[in-house]
Amino acid sequence: MKKILAFTLCFLMCLSLFSCEKGTDKMNEKTTDETTYASDKASTSKNNGVNKAPSTQTKPTLSKKELAMKAYIAVLNNERTLKYPLHNSKEFDEIYIKKIYNFGQYNNATQAIIDMDKDGIDEMIVVNNGKKVILHYENDLVYGFDFLYDAMQTLYADGSFSWRHYENNINEYGVSRISFVNGRLKFQELYRNENYHKFYVDGVEVTEEKYYEYIGQNQKTAIEFTPIDMSALNEGKAIELASKHWNIENGSFDEETGYRYRFDAYRDGEKYHVCLYWFVDNTYYENLKCVMVDITTGEISQSNTIHAKG
Structure with missing residues (x-):
């Protein structure tokens, strides 16, 4: 009788160990599958641009x-x-x-x-x-x-x-x-x-x-x-006003000649002379026309000044 009981207990213990080992294998298998799936999914999302981190760059704000x-x-x-x-x-x-x-x-x-x-x-x-x-x-x-x-x-x-x-x-x-x-x-x-x-x-x-x-x-x-250095405040503005007056952008090309336009400005009292040139071979080639720009009012008047540069 004792031999039968001992045999039965050994059999049950072996069965229990076998069952645990099988469950562990399934869990490992499942974990491996899930890890692989998650890794593949993350890789796919990244490649598709879906998983990109949002930009943290912000424009600097003035005090x-x-x-x-x-x-x-x-x-x-x-x-x-x-x-x-x-x-x-x-x-x-x-x-x-x-x-x-x-x-x-x-x-x-x-x-x-x-x-x-x-x-x-x-x-x-x-x-x-x-x-x-x-x-x-x-x-x-x-x-x-x-x-x-x-x-x-x-x-x-x-x-x-x-x-x-x-x-x-x-x-x-x-x-x-x-x-x-x-x-x-x-x-x-x-x-x-x-x-x-x-x-x-x-x-x-x-x-x-x-x-x-x-x-x-x-x-x-x-x-x-x-x-107050008014020239520092107004030279760029004077060129901008002259550009709008002529409807020509500084640095743009003339369609007929292929030459590039350039502006030049210098201060004369309370006004700026702004002149338009063709720019050829990295030098000013020919003066086209000039205007006077009042630095206080922005008023534009014609100028007969010619500044040939070459």
Whole structure:
């Protein structure tokens, strides 16, 4: 009896081992098949362009500070209008900067760039023909504020400025700073005096001693204005306007001669001479015609200038 039981147990154990081994083989077979299928599928998808990773490249975005400078240059070049506050009104006029300067030319114009209201975005102060214009960038708009002569005398590195005012035999001198609220100027007076007899600090009358003590404790550094290089702003624009005027693209070929067109420009005062040439064997061959382009208004007039090059 014991021999029969032992034999039966051995038989069952062998059967169990055989069954497990077979199941493992099936699992391995299945896993191998699935792996091969997945690999083939991935390879096919890649070849068909389906499984390509999406591009992570993005266009570089300009900061608000960079956008402001780009906008100011466009305003100076009369390519963009600015918001100009109307006197004693909440309304704005939308004009080109040339209107503020009575359509005058840029005569030795200078500029200073400084963050006057400490919002992280620079203002540009342009001086031309004795008039200062503050360009302020806000919500993708450019606002312009003009100051005549003594209304803004010296601009300081902290954004404040000195001013002088004469009225009814009262000679006022002071220093203020400004902020911008919804395109409007807001003034904060730091200190001033009237005929050097009355003295004020933060709008409160003080003694002469306290007045000069405050100034001594708050020394300021003047900002230097630098010339505006209008040629750098306008040479390309002048060529572009002449190209549109002639309906000829710079570098295009003349169908009859097979010669390539070339433009040449040089500044003459407040205008550009823009001339059209045929370009042959890497040299200017013949001057065809020239125009004068006003760098402020963009107006085009004919020119009899001939500049033969060869």
